[in-house]
Amino acid sequence: MPIFKTPFNGYSVKFSPFYESRLAVATAQNFGILGNGRVHVLALPPSPSLPLSELVAFDTADGVYDLAWSESHDSLLVAAVADGSVKLFDTALPPTQNPLRSLQEHTREVHSVDYNPTRRDSFITSSWDDTIKLWTLDRPASIRTFKEHAYCVYSAAWNPRHTDVFASASGDCTVRIWDVREPGSTMIIPGHDFEILSCDWNKYDDCLIATASVDKSIRVWDVRSYRAPIAVLNGHGYAVRKVKFSPHHRNLMVSCSYDMTVCMWDFMVEDALVGRYDHHTEFAVGLDMSVLVEGLLASTGWDELVYVWQHGTDPRAS
């Protein structure tokens, strides 16, 4: 299976929504604690026994914690940088002409960025300054700032169906649902007793949301009745860093954790854990499922490796 070794520690990996063989990786030097960052744009090889090849790379002054591909332009990337800036990169332009823009508004580390898949003109960033900001590609300043969380907001994700709705996961142990047309959050889910590091919407049921927490569990919630979760998925040995619903199967989701594994779950089944991959030798922190190729997974971690593999196969096989 194709792999890529990054010089810095991996933080996030995302498949391009336009090209099935293209993906981008966000990395940070010295585990994201101190140093520079780099965004790599990689291409899948024609044969799985070959390594991934790098198309272009962009350097940043601080670590890159997350990135998102634009849904409107096939060569645009948005990067969430640890120095509080949000940077726009154009992969069609050489590194010297990049970044196109650097948006400096967050006062602390920007931890996630998500591009609106339906409206396609806007994206949200979440930060350790407890806020989420809404931006569009053409405006130099944010359109709105959502400030309610009491601690770092680790993740913000657009609802795949409702263009104005998104969810945010925070270290204040809550998930908030927002509608950009409303002044404040529309729902507060006290999902876990410990920090919530990631959230993602189900792609087939717009009322289902999954949360991943420091309490090592993943919970699936129906926002219509969020008093109790629909499912509690245990199995990770340490805090769960990221969770992602499958774009192809309603019940499937993947997660990655500080326990260095990537797990696949079917939350409708009693024995929910349907696959575990332990290819990483350090914290597994970045994860994505391809929308264009069914079953194609990508992961990255602090071991400076990016793996791309088909679900059911061994990521390390050559």
Added chain:
Amino acid sequence: MEKAINRQRVLLDHLRPSSSSSHNYESSLSASACLAGDSAAYHRTSVYGDDVVIVAAYRTPLCKSKRGGFKDTHADDLLAPVLKAVIEKTNLNPSEVGDIVVGTVLAPGSQRASECRMAAFYAGFPETVPIRTVNRQCSSGLQAVADVAAAIKAGFYDIGIGAGLESMTSNPMAWDGDVNPKVKAFEQAQNCLLPMGVTSENVAHRFGVTRQEQDQAAVESHRKAAAATASGKFKNEIIPVATKVYFIHCFLSKRNSSQVTDGAGAVLLMKKKCGNATFAAVGVDPAIMGIGPAVAIPAAVKAAGLELADIDLFEINEAFASQFVYCRKKLELDPEKINVNGGAMAIGHPLGATGARCVATLLHEMKRRGRDCRFGVVSMCIGTGMGAAAVFERGDAADDLCNARRV
């Protein structure tokens, strides 16, 4: 710095949440202060674009001389395959090589130098690539690597090959002609003529290395070499040599000294970013020449700005169990880090090739072990009273100097 401490705290809270409420969180984790202190092993090296790096290292199988697989092989036929391998496996254009330096000890100087030139032609090098030999007895192979590195740093050329070659079948250890009677007046000069085995006994007696310790070291060397061979650990570094025999077998002898051996090795160096090596040669009493590594290793390690504890892997030539055990004990080295795939007692000591062979074995093992294995040392004692050692550093712990643009 405040930012870094904060980020660290946020991450630590994911693993060991300091929740104010009395929730049940089973965490077997606890944070501890970094024990590295100021240790050099944890400092990243800044690298300048003109540093020297080792790109490839290969060797032939090593065979018992006179009776082993290479007993009918010409010396130049031992060198040619490794020279060819470092070029083919790195896709290098041979005409880009600035010089080839071959460590070689026992053969008559000019003839061996000619044989090396011929070997280069067999290997496909054009006539425009020069070649020379170097002789510092047992360290010649390592000295060749050091000479090429120094020449690259001096700017004589950008790409070079340091190699080693010995056919103890063709050239057994011997002294031609008579000895100058003057040596009787100079004890140290006279001691240069001591048979190596006698110097080994001297070390054993003077420093109290028991027969049992020597035999134990020999057993360990054979055991590790057998395990390494069986598990295929040498397959990446060994280049096959076509000879009259259908297969080349690694002979293991039941002795606590290295066997006389035929073999060759080659190391490709070039000027590029990342990677580092320091080299030291020292002199010691010829009568106890085996103590060479005990003096050379600290010298090389110090020259590299490190401490012995920073070194993760050693290849110390096992000329004799007595001197090997002495050096290991004197420097208080962890035996688990030394000659992990066996040593000369099992594998053989083709005098001039040993240095290059050890470099190949060391670097391949460091690569297998990954980032944890950052620094390695090759060292040997040298007949007539010297020691040589070189420190090698992995390339990926070095940063190119870079300033990311602030936008």
